[in-house]
Amino acid sequence: xxxxxxxxxxxxxxxxxxxxxxxxxxxxxxxxxxxxxxxxxxxxxxxxxxxxxxxxxxxxxxxxxxxxxxxxxxxxxxxxxxxxxxxxxxxxxxxxxxxxxxxxxxxxxxxxxxx
Amino acid sequence: xxxxxxxxxxxxxxxxxxxxxxxxxxxxxxxxxxxxxxxxxxxxxxxxxxxxxxxxxxxxxxxxxxxxxxxxxxxxxxxxxxxxxxxxxxxxxxxxxxxxxxxxxxxxxxxxx
Numbered sequence: 531x532x533x534x535x536x537x538x539x540x541x542x543x544x545x546x547x548x549x550x551x552x553x554x555x556x557x558x559x560x561x562x563x564x565x566x567x568x569x570x571x572x573x574x575x576x577x578x579x580x581x582x583x584x585x586x587x588x589x590x591x592x593x594x595x596x597x598x599x600x601x602x603x604x605x606x607x608x609x610x611x612x613x614x615x616x617x618x619x620x621x622x623x624x625x626x627x628x629x630x631x632x633x634x635x636x637x638x639x640x641x642x643x644x645x
Numbered sequence: 646x647x648x649x650x651x652x653x654x655x656x657x658x659x660x661x662x663x664x665x666x667x668x669x670x671x672x673x674x675x676x677x678x679x680x681x682x683x684x685x686x687x688x689x690x691x692x693x694x695x696x697x698x699x700x701x702x703x704x705x706x707x708x709x710x711x712x713x714x715x716x717x718x719x720x721x722x723x724x725x726x727x728x729x730x731x732x733x734x735x736x737x738x739x740x741x742x743x744x745x746x747x748x749x750x751x752x753x754x755x756x757x758x
Contacts, residue, residue, distance in 0.1 A: 534688070563746070565748075570654075570750060571750060572651075572734060572748040572749055572750040572751055573689070573734065573736075573748040574748070575745060575746065575747075578745070588745065589745075620688050620689070622688075633679055633681075633691025633692075633694060634691060634746075635688075635691070636681075636688030636689045636690070637688050638686070638687055638688050639686070639687070639688055
């Protein structure tokens with residue numbers, strides 16, 4: 531099935547540990563995004579990329595880094611995890627708005643707990 | 646400073662009736678408005694969108710209305726079905742910053758059989 535795949539689906543970290551969340555899409559989309567969803571907060575944009583080799587900060591970028599070395603992959607890194615980063619993380623991809631793909635596609639999410 | 650607001654955290658309707666989900670926004674520079682549906686343990690799914698130059702867009706049972714003067718949009722689902730039970734997010738693209746999709750906090754819709 532074509533779409534957006536997130537790895538892993540669940541993870542538990544201890545404070546100070548590091549990890550990388552992987553997002554892969556097979557739709558040849560230019561745009562990719564990382565969001566976090568917290569109770570009562572909706573989805574907030576962490577970082578995004580408008581093409582291979584480019585990244586930019588979103589609304590809540592602190593404590594996260596990203597890389598887009600290949601068009602189909604967008605990695606989200608936590609260098610030193612904190613309990614405040616306990617959340618559900620969603621990756622999304624889309625074509626540029628105005629080209630027909632304004633809605634985009636989301637992955638199923640990664641549930642991260644930081645103890 | 647919340648630019649997209651969904652003031653009703655939940656809504657309950659009977660099967661076959663109309664569901665109306667509301668969204669208010671503060672930024673008059675938004676270019677596109679979107680609605681997403683989200684089931685538990687799944688990612689959001691794009692449902693329907695509307696350009697800021699239109700006031701209505703319809704897709705099957707789903708219709709989105711945009712009132713620019715009131716900075717208000719609504720999603721109508723007619724007739725509502727139990728499978729429509731989900732969290733619905735309103736979102737918007739600002740002009741010139743179209744990568745930065747801004748989401749509301751969501752409204753949980755429950756359709757009772």
